Amino acid sequence: MVRFVIDGRSVEAEKGWTVLETARHYGIEIPTLCYMEGLTPYSSCRLCIVEIIRGGRSRLSASCSYPVQEGIEVRTNSEKVRRARKVIIELLLASCPNSRTLQCLASKYGVTKIRFRPEDRGCILCGLCVRMCKEQMQAGAIGFANRGTQREVAMPFHSRSEECRECGACLYVCPVCELPCPGPLRPGQLCNSCLDTVQIEAFPSKD
Amino acid sequence: MEQKAPELAAVEKYGGRRSCLIQILHETQREYHYLPEKALRNISKAMGIPMTDLYGVATFFKAFSLEPKGKHTITCCMGTACHVRNSQGVLDELRRCLGIEPGQTTDDMMFSLETVNCVGACALGPVVIIDGEYLGEVTPARAKKIVQRLMEGEGKD
Structure with a gap:
């Protein structure tokens, strides 16, 4: 058994598990796009990034391919993670502005504007x-x-x-080749209609 | 006895090892001057690599071409050092002489014109590479002469 800390809670994981698997096992939410059970982790969407503190150093890493280690501290919802995740959603949305999945993620994680010029490619290369x-x-x-x-x-x-x-x-x-978000949206506009109902940021972590 | 296809000979030479794939593709390209679809399919079958993986590798590297190339490849360096020494003039002259744009091949399949963004021989700039031979300090006039000589050489045989 590997013992480490996720969001201030000490957890136990089997050797060979990833941080994402452990977090899900303990009911801690980490958003993902390119991860699917039964497929090899690919870490291309970067949505599942978490802050991993090891030996006093903190760094952002994709949790879907990070193997658990004894004594690390994982923060899944720290300020640093939230900020990085927002930029990632923004970037993904810029390449697929019509994706409903991405629009919903934007609402959920409080992305209210896209600073990048949207260019509909119809693919986020998540693999x-x-x-x-x-x-x-x-x-x-x-x-x-x-x-x-x-x-x-x-x-x-x-x-x-x-x-x-x-x-x-x-x-x-495919997370992006689906019917676009309903509603009168200009290309590149954010829907944000569920922004008020679900807000992850309303529950900041204890750091 | 029937001559073995060059791509299959290359596969055999490297024992069909997947780690040698790039080298196999290089040798195949050396024979055909590009990677024909049929050759790739043969390699895929001989090595047991899915066609998608092979296509991914062949399109990833700029060194490989899936389009037929001319017998001679003329590559003009457009890197910074060459640029300040008038590589644009050299390229313009090459385009005029051959009547093609960079990335294209003449109709008689003799010449392909390419550009490259630095070959690491900046002290020699402007650099023109003809079939792997590096020529330094090329001027538009010299570029014209080189092409004419190549054309004459082709006319003889």
């Missing part, structure tokens, strides 16, 4: 569809192609590959 196709569907029909700003999820040579069985699992897991 969920790629991992789903490969690991659960055993197909491996889609993958990442190109790099940098050109990076995209694609089939080889942009033609339908034989491996694709059109199972639709990639669409099912």
Whole structure:
């Protein structure tokens, strides 16, 4: 058993667990987008960042791929984490302004403005569809192609590959290719309609 | 006996090891001057690597091209040091001589023109690389001569 501290509570975890798994086991909420049980953690959305204090030093790290360690202190909702998380949501929204999932996250975590120029790419490159196709569907029909700003999820040579069985699992897991948030929204506008009802910031951690 | 496809020969040479994939792709590209879809499919089958992974690697690196390239590749360095020594003039001259833009290939599949943002030979600038041979202190006039010589050489054989 590995003993460490999450948000001031001492917790116990099995060796090999990640910080995210432990937090979820204890009912502590950490938002995620690119994490899904049964798929390898990919740490690309960065939403699950937490502050990890180890040997007196604090740093932000993606909890979905951080293995538990004896004696670390994890803060899932400190000021530093909240601020970083807001910027991450802002950045994700800038690349997919119509995503309902992202709009809801923005409301939940108190993002009230996007300072980046929105550019609808229809993909946040979270890799969920790629991992789903490969690991659960055993197909491996889609993958990442190109790099940098050109990076995209694609089939080889942009033609339908034989491996694709059109199972639709990639669409099912995609956090952004869904119907946009209902309501009269201009592109790039924030919905924020549930801002008043759910507010994580109303429950600040004890630090 | 039938000649083995170059990509399969490369796979065999490296024992089909996945860690040698880039080298295998390099050798394949050396033969074809680009990576044909068929060659990639052969490699995928021979090495048991999914086509998506292979496509990802082939598109990730700028050294690999999925488009057919000319027999000769002319690369003009556009890095800062070359730029201040008029590499733009050299590139303009190359474009004029070949009648193509950077990234394109002439219709007779003889020449491809590329640009690169520094080859690390700044003291030699402006640098032009022709089929892997580095030429330093190239002027527009010299660039023209180089291209003409290459064209003549091709006319002979």
